[in-house]
Amino acid sequence: MKIGVITFPGTLDDVDAARAARAVEAEAVPLWHADDDLRGVDAVVVPGGFSYGDYLRAGAIARFAPIMQSVVDAARRGMPVLGICNGFQILCEAGLLPGVMLRNVGLHFVCKDQWLRVENTETAWTTRFEPGAEILIPIKNIDGRYTASAETVRELEAEGRVVFRYVEGNPNGSINDIAGICSPDGRVVGLMPHPEHAIDALTGPSDDGLGVFYSVLDATRSLVTA
Amino acid sequence: MARVVVDVIPKPEILDPQGQAIVKALPRLGFTGVRDVRQGKHFELEVDDEVDDATLEKIAEGFLSNPVIEDYVVRRVES
Numbered sequence: 001m002k003i004g005v006i007t008f009p010g011t012l013d014d015v016d017a018a019r020a021a022r023a024v025e026a027e028a029v030p031l032w033h034a035d036d037d038l039r040g041v042d043a044v045v046v047p048g049g050f051s052y053g054d055y056l057r058a059g060a061i062a063r064f065a066p067i068m069q070s071v072v073d074a075a076r077r078g079m080p081v082l083g084i085c086n087g088f089q090i091l092c093e094a095g096l097l098p099g100v101m102l103r104n105v106g107l108h109f110v111c112k113d114q115w116l117r118v119e120n121t122e123t124a125w126t127t128r129f130e131p132g133a134e135i136l137i138p139i140k141n142i143d144g145r146y147t148a149s150a151e152t153v154r155e156l157e158a159e160g161r162v163v164f165r166y167v168e169g170n171p172n173g174s175i176n177d178i179a180g181i182c183s184p185d186g187r188v189v190g191l192m193p194h195p196e197h198a199i200d201a202l203t204g205p206s207d208d209g210l211g212v213f214y215s216v217l218d219a220t221r222s223l224v225t226a
Numbered sequence: 227m228a229r230v231v232v233d234v235i236p237k238p239e240i241l242d243p244q245g246q247a248i249v250k251a252l253p254r255l256g257f258t259g260v261r262d263v264r265q266g267k268h269f270e271l272e273v274d275d276e277v278d279d280a281t282l283e284k285i286a287e288g289f290l291s292n293p294v295i296e297d298y299v300v301r302r303v304e305s
Contacts, residue, residue, distance in 0.1 A: 093292070099294060100292050100294045100295050102295060105243055107244065107247060
């Protein structure tokens with residue numbers, strides 16, 4: 001099982017994402033923004049940071065990186081893709097997930113441990129959680145306020161595609177307390193908080209983030225290949 | 227060569243906390259009577275003559291703005 005982790009100019013969390021992959025005994029494969037080669041990986045993590053300095057809009061320039069075209073093509077074929085923080089923003093800009101992240105209400109950079117409820121345990125990245133499980137993982141961003149058209153939000157809610165929801169307070173004004181969503185097939189998930197920073201109680205608030213990475217092991221094992 | 231200006235502004239229904247922060251700061255600076263501020267982006271492009279309006283629309287809609295949250299206006303100006 002190989003999990004690819006992309007590095008763009010300005011990516012910060014690729015090292016922790018790779019560490020999280022290794023923590024579930026997957027092989028972490030570094031992927032470079034300027035290559036279009038996915039190097040035979042079974043799943044991809046688009047990690048957090050400030051790709052291209054967040055110039056223009058968060059994720060707006062990263063989506064045109066050669067590696068992203070390969071990620072979009074692979075995702076359309078069902079490869080599990082996880083976007084964390086800036087990675088979530090990039091997946092939205094790339095059209096793999098609907099909506100966009102805006103400047104936080106209050107304009108502050110928010111950096112704290114955040115409770116989330118896992119609302120959908122059938123996605124490629126959440127099967128190891130109990131339905132309705134509450135998990136504690138770090139959040140750290142200034143552009144984290146999820147927004148989409150009213151119609152899109154209705155659709156996400158009706159189809160159960162809100163995967164993670166903020167509980168015990170909404171840190172950024174995100175619509176319907178949305179912290180993370182998924183594609184219609186549940187293979188592509190994006191969230192603002194950081195499961196890769198919560199894989200070891202020594203260095204994070206919990207090891208709740210491990211569930212995300214264990215889940216994708218199951219998701220790729222069950223892939224039927226012709 | 228032609229000069230093109232693209233203005234990008236948050237849609238009316240989108241909360242703009244940066245604009246609100248500016249509105250709240252103005253009275254503290256002694257400026258009264260400003261009821262609302264929307265903060266957007268202003269782009270100035272120098273383009274070759276063969277770049278047509280349809281291309282400029284694509285640049286504005288597909289890259290300089292995000293249609294989920296922003297409106298844009300493209301105009302050619304005297305250079």
